[in-house]
Amino acid sequence: MLQHKKILLGVTGSIAAYKSALLARELQRRGAEVRVIMTPSATEFITPLTLATLTGHRVYSDFTENKDSGEWTNHVELGLWGDLFLIAPATAQTLSAMVAGTCDNFLMAVHLSSRCPVIAAPAMDLDMFQHDATQTNLKTLQKRGVPIIEPESGPLASGLDGKGRMAEPETIADWLESWFQSQAPLAGKKVVMTAGPTHEPIDAVRFIGNRSSGKMGFALATALKQSGANVHLISGPVQLSDPLGVHVTRVETAVEMHAAALEAFKTADIGIATAAVADFRAKSSASEKLHRNEMPAAIELHENPDILADWGKQKRNDQLLVGFALESDDGVNSAKSKLERKNLDMIVLNSTADPGAGFGTDTNKISVFEQNGNSHIFELKSKEEVAQDIVQLIQIQLQQ
């Protein structure tokens, strides 16, 4: 959840400032971009050089860039850059200044001008933490929507033992991941998806299949996960590794995919069928490899179940159903008829007639038709960008 997140890390004057170096490292390790702002007193506990070296960016602590030329540091720009302003450690003094709206140093100026959420991880001695003034300040901040990452108990710099130690960097990073997860647009939504081809055995080594690489489905699963959804991906045989944080069930045949998909759909909020399911299977298959002279002249075929159509029959009013249609002509009429026939809310059409679209490519060009009559035509894009477009349309549908 921290991948590509822009985190402004505010460091204030506490001995816990030494942990900010580890915190910056941990946030970057999890994929975040970090810029550090320090109060003047924080620079007495840890040098800006340490944090600048670790983050690969200058540290901001002063209003002026260059005293001789009069260049100033733009606190408004910095405040707008972040997805989140994390003040860790936050001293009793800083918490009080946040409540009062004081603006007597650069960090507090960014605090007032930032539009992103602010989160504080307090650090102080136990009596300071328990003081009515501090507790009242913490409650005021929480009421204003500033979440507080609770300090931990243990030995303190004063020699006393109690609650006041800043939470450990790993704990703060875990906390932020859960927080971003809870803020994500598809948080709490359960998605079941099918992807890839299916292989229908003829004998122990031969099968009926198709050229689907599964790339579009896997990219979509990743994008849905990054939007906070809980994703269960049921995939046919593909050469792709499991997307991070996605629950993957690997199957071979359409019948196996059908069984897994129908079971998972019962508790899902959203069903998305990207799989290129083989429409037919061999009526009988041999468990051994058939030799050339044992091969039948013709293979009798048996129709496979239509997973998406069966989802459409089961669909409740609170479920959203998305299908895909791969056509070799412009395919609009065929896609629209599948939208109706399979009781879908949305169908994503791609045509092999468009260069760069379809099986095996890293790009795709889609048009989306919705049950409510809306349609959207997109340019050729990478499959990752196409996935983002589809996720956005799903979010809009859920809001309607």
Ligand code: CTP
């Ligand atoms: N689909 C499915 N199960 C099948 C066949 C298709 O779940 N047995 C789903 C696909 O995952 C896709 C949608 O149905 O989301 C449309 O698939 P497509 O192969 O284009 O359509 P078909 O219904 O098979 O129609 P046709 O092959 O005649 O175009």
